[in-house]
Amino acid sequence: MLQLRDLSLRHGPADLLRFPDLSLPAGQHLLVRGKSGAGKSTLLALIAGLLTPSSGSVQVGDVAVSALAPRARDAWRGSHLGFMPQRLHLSASLTVAGNLALPYLCVGEPVDTPRITALLTRLGLGALAQRRPHELSVGQAQRVALARALLRQPQLILADEPTANLDDDNAAEAMALLQQSAHDAGATLVLATHDARVTAWLPGAVLLQLDRGTTP
Numbered sequence: 001m002l003q004l005r006d007l008s009l010r011h012g013p014a015d016l017l018r019f020p021d022l023s024l025p026a027g028q029h030l031l032v033r034g035k036s037g038a039g040k041s042t043l044l045a046l047i048a049g050l051l052t053p054s055s056g057s058v059q060v061g062d063v064a065v066s067a068l069a070p071r072a073r074d075a076w077r078g079s080h081l082g083f084m085p086q087r088l089h090l091s092a093s094l095t096v097a098g099n100l101a102l103p104y105l106c107v108g109e110p111v112d113t114p115r116i117t118a119l120l121t122r123l124g125l126g127a128l129a130q131r132r133p134h135e136l137s138v139g140q141a142q143r144v145a146l147a148r149a150l151l152r153q154p155q156l157i158l159a160d161e162p163t164a165n166l167d168d169d170n171a172a173e174a175m176a177l178l179q180q181s182a183h184d185a186g187a188t189l190v191l192a193t194h195d196a197r198v199t200a201w202l203p204g205a206v207l208l209q210l211d212r213g214t215t216p
Helices: 040-047 070-080 096-106 113-122 138-150 168-185 197-201
Strands: 002-012 015-018 022-024 029-033 055-060 081-084 156-160 188-192 206-209
Touching: 002 040, 029 040, 040 055, 040 156, 040 188, 070 081, 081 138, 096 113, 096 138, 113 138, 113 168, 138 156, 138 168, 156 168, 168 188, 168 197
Parallel strands: 029 188, 029 206, 081 156, 156 188
Antiparallel strands: 002 015, 002 022, 002 055
């Protein structure tokens, strides 16, 4: 399902991030750990096609993501990927419900209002559908972003620090929803996290430990 080969990204003349080779079967989950600056968020952005590698390749299923043209990458993300970034990128001008309608509108599909309502209810946000992002707590906004990533039952789910800023109960509920959504869709789940709780909640995941190393 997910293959990384000789993957690297150069940030500057003396700063090259290299990532381990990886082959992850469909339905298997991956937990990416490492200190700040080790490249966890960068790796997720490379897998999502938001960054272009300096060398190597990212392949998801039969798609060589790193080789796609920008417009084709956008189309692939809209159809196959659910992504919860660390910076949530909720539109300040839209309500919670409006933010969750965007993934459908961007790919020209009818908005699945029952699906939106069900996810918001599952995450304890049912009463907040008409609020705007500035009216939410950090944890509430994070759960909205999680719902957005899961809306269209993607085959690959990427989540960057999905339980940060969540208390134990809400973090456990978020992880349960991620795992159930992945199971229902037969999806691969890739999580980048500092949160030690996640290891206990995702015991069968492959662990990828990143150590910050730069090569000139």
